[in-house]
Amino acid sequence: MSAGLKVVRAGLFDTLQDFGRTGFMALGMPTAGAMDRVGLSLANALAGNPANTAGLEIGVMGPDLLVEADSVRVAVVGPLSPALIEGPDAAPRPLDSDRSHLLKRGQILRVGMIDGSSTAYLAVAGGFDLPAFMGSLSTYSRAGIGGFDGRKLAAGDLLPLAKSSAPAGNERRLAQPFDYGSGPLRVVWGPQDDYFSDEGRRTFIGSEYRVSKEADRMGIRFEGPTIGHAKSVDQGGADIISDGIAPGAIQVPGAGLPIVLLADRQTVGGYPKIATVASVDLPRLGRLLPGQTVRFAAITVEEAEALRRDQEARLQRAIAGFVVARPPGGIDLVRLYEENLIDGIVYE
C-alpha cells in the first residue's frame, strides 16, 4: 500500500507550496509559492528537508490528517492553538509547533486553528510524492495547477508521501521562536512613486493602515487614509501602461487605498505602485490577519538587501542551533510535560 496522509477533515485553505514557480512570468504565469518563506524553510529544516521542498501551507485553520504510512516525521511551524495527536491506542496529546514529531500509522493529526497568524506550515520528512508543474509544486488555484490537483485540500484527499516510513533520527525543535521583526514594514519607494503627490507620499508613510477582510494569497487590501495621486484623471491619474509586478508591490488605484500584492499576484498590472515591501518583511505580510494594523517606513534598496542578507544569516543560525527534542536515553521535557498533563503520572 502506498504511503500517504489522508485528509479526514479539510481546513479552510490548505495548499502545497514551495518557493514558487519562477521563470514563466513572461508567459503570464504567477509565481505562487509560500506566503511566509521563513516558516516553510524552518518547517523543512526541522523535518530534515532541503528548504525549497513543498510543504503544506495552512491558511487560518488546518486539516485533520490520518497517517496511512508505517511512520512519518512531520514538523509544524506557526502558532497553533491547540493541535492534537490522537489515537489509535493512546490518549490525545498536544502537538507543539516549532518542532518535529514522529507519527505512526493510524494516528490523526488535528491541526486546528492558527492563532495570531494567517499562515502556518507543515513539512513531512522526504516530501510529498507529487509531480512538479512547470518546475514547481506550488499550488496556483486560480488556474488549477500545481500541488494536489491544482487546488486546496478537501476531505478524502490522500497526499502521497515520498517515503513510506520516517528516516531514523532525533526529533528536533527550534531553540527559540524566530524573530520576524516588529515596527513598521520596510518599503522601498517605486516603481511609480512619481505618480503620487508629496502629500500622498507623506500620508502613506505617516499613517496607520488596517488589513481589511479582502486579504488572501493574491494580496491584501488595506483600509486607512487615502493616498493622493499627482496627476489628474485626464493626465492618466491612476492608470499606467501595464508593467511587471514584483512581490510586495503596493499598488494604489484611483480610490487611493493601498493594495499589497503577494504570492498569487498577476504578473503585470496597470495601476501605479507607490512602493514595494522589502523582501525581509514579506514573511510578516504573509502572516497578517484582517483587523491588524501596520505602518510603512521607507528604506533604500541597499538597506533592504542588507536586511535580507542579515535575516538569511539569522535563519541559518536558527537552523544550526536546533536542539534535540528528545535526547537518546535522556529526559524529553516536552514529552514529560505533555504526558504529565494527560496521565497525571510519568513513568519515564
Next chain:
Amino acid sequence: MSVRYLSCGDTAFTVEFGNEISPGINGRVMALHAAINLAREAGEISGVVETVPTMRSLMVTYDPLATTRADLQPKVDALRARGLPVDAVSRHVTVPCCYDDPEFAPDLAEVAERAKKTPEQVIAAHLASPFKVYVLGFMPGLAYVAGLDPSLFLPRRSQPRVRVPRSSVAIAMDMTTIYPFESPGGWHLIGRTPLWMFDKRREQPVFLSPGDSLAFERIDRKRFDRIAGEVEAGTFDWSSLVKSQ
C-alpha cells in the same frame, strides 16, 4: 530617448524604455529580454531570476542573496547598450479561427456596424492584420496582440461580459486577444479558435510567447470541430502552426 531604471523593492527593478505603446519601444524591450537570457545561458550574468517584458518596459527579478542591484544594473545596462542580439530567434505562429458561427462571434455584426463594414470585411481586415504578441499577463497564457487593422479600432464594451468562453478571439482598442480560460471580459468577440492557449497537459503549457508574430487562418465549423477534438484528446500537432524565422 532616455531609459529609466525603476526600483521594485530589493528583488526586482524595471527598465522603462518609454511611456507609450509603439513597435519601436517594444522592440527594444524584447531585445533586452533576449539579451539578458542569452547572457544568463552563457554564464555572463548571474543572480537574475527572470525577466518580464511588457509593452514598454522589462522587469528584471533577482535573488538578493546572490547579487545586488548595484552589481546587476550596470551589467544589464551594458547589455541594453549593445542592442539586439544577432542570434535572437523569433517565431511566426498561425492560429486557426472560425468566424462563421454566431455562437462564436456574437459581436461580429455590431463591430461591422460600428466600423461601417460588412461582417466579411471585418473578417478580412482581421485576417490581414500584421499581428505581434506584445505581452502576456492578467492570467496565464493571455496574450495582448497588437497590430490590428486601424479600421477595426473600438473601445472596450461598456458592459463587460460575466462569462467569455475559453478560446474566444476578441478585439478591443488596437489589439486582439484569445481567452485562455473562461473568464469575465470586456472585449468584442468575433470568432473562436479550437486551440487552447493554456493546456496544463502540454510540456509547454502556454502556446504564445512575447515577440511572436501571429496570423489568423480562417476555418469553417467542420474543421473547427475536427481540430477541437484533437486538442481535447491531446493528439493535435501544435508544431504545424509554428515556424521559426
